[in-house]
Amino acid sequence: MQDVIETAPKLRDVLGDSSRAVFEAVQNGVRQAGIEYRVNPRLVRGLDYYNSTVYEWVTSRLGAQSAVCSGGRYDGLFAQLGGKPTPGCGFGIGVERVLLLLQDDGRSARDAPDAYVVHVGERATLLALEVAESLRDAGLAITVHAGGGNFGAQMKRADASGARFALIVGENEADARVVGVKPLRDAGEQIALPPGELAARLAAH
Secondary structure (H helix, E strand, O other), rough: OOHHHHOOOOHHHHOOHHHHHHHHHHHHHHHOOOOOOOOOOOOOOOOOOOOEEEEEEOOOOOOOOOOOEEEEEOOOOHHOOOOOOOOOOEEEOHHHHHHHHHHOOOOOOOOOOOEEEEOOOOHHHHHHHHHHHHHHHHHOEEOOOOOOOOOHHHHHHHHHHHHOOOEEOHHHHHHHHHEEEEEOOOOOOOEEOHHHHHHHHHOOO
């Protein structure tokens, strides 16, 4: 069947304008975060309620058990089940495989993140994801707010997380390529730092 599959049409060649725009936005977000990826036109998820982008996170560090996490969007699923039309996305993850990767990296679980990233605005979100990945690469535990909301609501979540710092990214910060750093557990003024100076600042406190 491989010869037939290889000559079959590829979905990305027949995407409509709106679907292509979403796909480009997803790829841009992954690139901005510095995550290596490969577009696989034959990747499928086996369940027909998925729409838009599907993905799979794989590793070469666990032998034959290469798949760690996979999922995608399913914007029509809730309506199919009788609920209100509700956008959705999700994933399935191999917890044991994640633990093995963490052990291989010499990392351990923490009670609270080092920092909680709040962000409002499209460009701010891209910078927030980029900053979070670079800080994680530096060995810091970082939570990025998910689910929208204004700065006030997000700051409440940041405080409840137990994080030592809130990292604040709005459109003004995105324009200036800086990140607001606000202590949550100690007295101190909010300051703005370029992304390259964040890891040293957080590690020093």
